[in-house]
Amino acid sequence: MTTPAWLIEPETRMGPCACCGRRAKGDFVEKTIAGAGRVLRATMFSADLASEDGFLQRTDARVKVGSAVVLLLVVAFTRHVSVLVGLYAATVLAASASQVPARLLVRRVWLFVPLFTGVVAFPAALSVITPGHIVVPMGTWFGTPFGFTAQGLTAAGLIVMRAATSISVVVLLTITTPWPRLLAALRALRVPRAFVLVLGLAYRYLFHLLTSITDMYEARKARAPRDHDLVRGRAFVAATAGATFGKAHALSEEVYLAMVARGYRGQATAIDRGPLGAVDILVFVAVVAVTLVAIGVDHVVVH
Amino acid sequence: MSWSTDVFVVDDVDFLYLDRFVALAGVSLTIRTGERVALLGANGCGKSTMLKLLAGLIVPDRGTVNAFGTELTEPALDDDQFARAFRARVGFVFQSSDAQLFSPTVRDEVSFGPLHLGFDRSEVERRVDDVLELLGIAELADRAPYQLSGGEKKRVAIASVLVTSPDVLLFDEPTAGLDPRTQDWFCDLVVELHRAGKTIVCATHDLAALDQLADRCVVFSEEHRIVAAGSPAEILADLPLLEATNLVHLHAHRHHDRVHTHKHDLDHYETECDHR
Numbered sequence: 001m002t003t004p005a006w007l008i009e010p011e012t013r014m015g016p017c018a019c020c021g022r023r024a025k026g027d028f029v030e031k032t033i034a035g036a037g038r039v040l041r042a043t044m045f046s047a048d049l050a051s052e053d054g055f056l057q058r059t060d061a062r063v064k065v066g067s068a069v070v071l072l073l074v075v076a077f078t079r080h081v082s083v084l085v086g087l088y089a090a091t092v093l094a095a096s097a098s099q100v101p102a103r104l105l106v107r108r109v110w111l112f113v114p115l116f117t118g119v120v121a122f123p124a125a126l127s128v129i130t131p132g133h134i135v136v137p138m139g140t141w142f143g144t145p146f147g148f149t150a151q152g153l154t155a156a157g158l159i160v161m162r163a164a165t166s167i168s169v170v171v172l173l174t175i176t177t178p179w180p181r182l183l184a185a186l187r188a189l190r191v192p193r194a195f196v197l198v199l200g201l202a203y204r205y206l207f208h209l210l211t212s213i214t215d216m217y218e219a220r221k222a223r224a225p226r227d228h229d230l231v232r233g234r235a236f237v238a239a240t241a242g243a244t245f246g247k248a249h250a251l252s253e254e255v256y257l258a259m260v261a262r263g264y265r266g267q268a269t270a271i272d273r274g275p276l277g278a279v280d281i282l283v284f285v286a287v288v289a290v291t292l293v294a295i296g297v298d299h300v301v302v303h
Numbered sequence: 304m305s306w307s308t309d310v311f312v313v314d315d316v317d318f319l320y321l322d323r324f325v326a327l328a329g330v331s332l333t334i335r336t337g338e339r340v341a342l343l344g345a346n347g348c349g350k351s352t353m354l355k356l357l358a359g360l361i362v363p364d365r366g367t368v369n370a371f372g373t374e375l376t377e378p379a380l381d382d383d384q385f386a387r388a389f390r391a392r393v394g395f396v397f398q399s400s401d402a403q404l405f406s407p408t409v410r411d412e413v414s415f416g417p418l419h420l421g422f423d424r425s426e427v428e429r430r431v432d433d434v435l436e437l438l439g440i441a442e443l444a445d446r447a448p449y450q451l452s453g454g455e456k457k458r459v460a461i462a463s464v465l466v467t468s469p470d471v472l473l474f475d476e477p478t479a480g481l482d483p484r485t486q487d488w489f490c491d492l493v494v495e496l497h498r499a500g501k502t503i504v505c506a507t508h509d510l511a512a513l514d515q516l517a518d519r520c521v522v523f524s525e526e527h528r529i530v531a532a533g534s535p536a537e538i539l540a541d542l543p544l545l546e547a548t549n550l551v552h553l554h555a556h557r558h559h560d561r562v563h564t565h566k567h568d569l570d571h572y573e574t575e576c577d578h579r
Contacts (some may be wrong), residue, residue, distance in 0.1 A: 257360045
């Protein structure tokens with residue numbers, strides 16, 4: 001093998017290795033990849049939280065999943081905002097007893113609630129959608145007074161608080177429970193084993209593929225200067241998506257063979273945990289009691 | 304079902320990927336009980352395909368593969384009794400640990416095989432604890448696979464196969480990508496397993512570890528055929544063979560102020576390069 005001359009001679013076409021003062025911010029590709037990295041870090045942080053010695057972390061995952069289902073049902077059928085505010089406060093209290101930073105919980109909940117639920121609920125507060133007593137007048141609409149009605153604001157508040165409380169319950173469940181225990185709890189609650197197996201595989205390989213995408217981007221970054229051309233950026237994203245799809249396909253075949261080699265024949269099996277402890281049963285009874293009280297108060301307030 | 308001392312008998316096998324790309328051409332091979340066999344060859348010569356055939360994960364396009372006296376065909380592998388007995392006897396450690404570690408935690412991973420082979424739950428739990436202790440990874444039991452290093456993943460992959468105590472262990476490039484200490488640990492493990500009576504087949508191109516991994520070597524050519532078989536010493540001494548099969552190459556290196564060139568293999572390195 002003969003080494004070509006251009007590989008031996010010093011490269012003369014490059015500029016000096018020094019700053020020229022011109023700075024540029026990252027493009028959309030860089031931001032997307034950085035976002036993927038943040039997902040990984042956030043998950044690692046969640047894993048740390050799940051291993052803390054807090055109230056919810058000590059509670060059996062099956063009890064937490066069961067309690068979450070009960071709470072979500074109660075939240076869905078509650079008709080008064082004050083009851084929902086009470087339930088939301090209970091989730092914040094549970095978070096603080098579980099060493100979950102209140103800022104983290106509030107940010108995760110109130111970042112998405114205004115964005116998705118608020119946008120839907122906002123028009124419902126207007127007199128054209130929900131007629132009633134106008135408490136915030138905004139002028140006239142075809143000769144009739146127009147503005148936010150008390151009934152509309154109550155309905156919007158109900159929707160927003162339902163969403164916020166439900167999201168709080170789910171966020172608390174997921175950040176205080178290690179993913180494997182959550183999957184085991186789903187199995188124990190008779191969720192089909194094949195479905196739980198697929199969920200576990202998806203979670204496992206999501207990290208593998210995310211790392212692969214980050215590697216591809218860093219390999220590109222190591223070989224080429226920052227490129228601001230959007231067309232080339234889109235082409236890179238498409239090529240990365242294609243390569244990742246190909247990798248995922250090859251990996252899925254290999255994973256299936258690895259499962260078959262160890263006796264998998266289409267029926268998923270796993271070790272389930274033993275019976276619940278007395279404290280776990282007590283926690284579940286307490287949750288049911290709280291929900292019964294909430295239903296009672298809601299009934300009294302509404303009537 | 305008739306059991307014999309021949310664990311595998313491969314007879315005149317062809318295998319093609321996508322009906323076009325030849326992976327194996329006219330390969331015949333016998334592996335006997337308690338043997339340590341290394342399948343040697345360059346990248347893409349068909350070693351991994353051979354292991355997948357022996358593991359009953361693929362079937363040949365032509366020729367036959369017999370395991371424990373029964374031909375490995377799709378109908379045979381669909382048979383519950385045979386599939387369960389065969390999978391319990393043959394363990395396969397894949398080259399890619401990421402493909403093999405698909406469960407949420409190390410404990411789930413190691414228990415996957417025995418649970419699916421119908422072992423009793425308490426027996427599974429006992430064996431999982433024992434094998435994690437044996438391989439020095441008990442503290443990793445509740446960790447997720449993405450939190451493990453390459454060496455730890457390899458140990459977990461081996462544990463996930465050893466837990467069912469298979470008679471035959473198939474390893475695909477077991478030392479590739481491992482640090483020297485983990486490579487040494489693996490070689491010691493193979494010696495121990497062989498002493499315990501296991502049949503071991505390794506696909507590798509790691510000539511440095513050959514003495515510890517095998518008593519018999521089978522060499523594949525880049526034309527996907529078996530071109531030689533013999534003891535590690537015989538194979539390593541046959542430089543024209545190793546060069547023709549792309550297992551050694553002309554190598555130039557420097558000793559202080561002197562640069563010289565020779566075929567790169569262990570024996571040569573230890574004799575002609577003693578002037579280091």
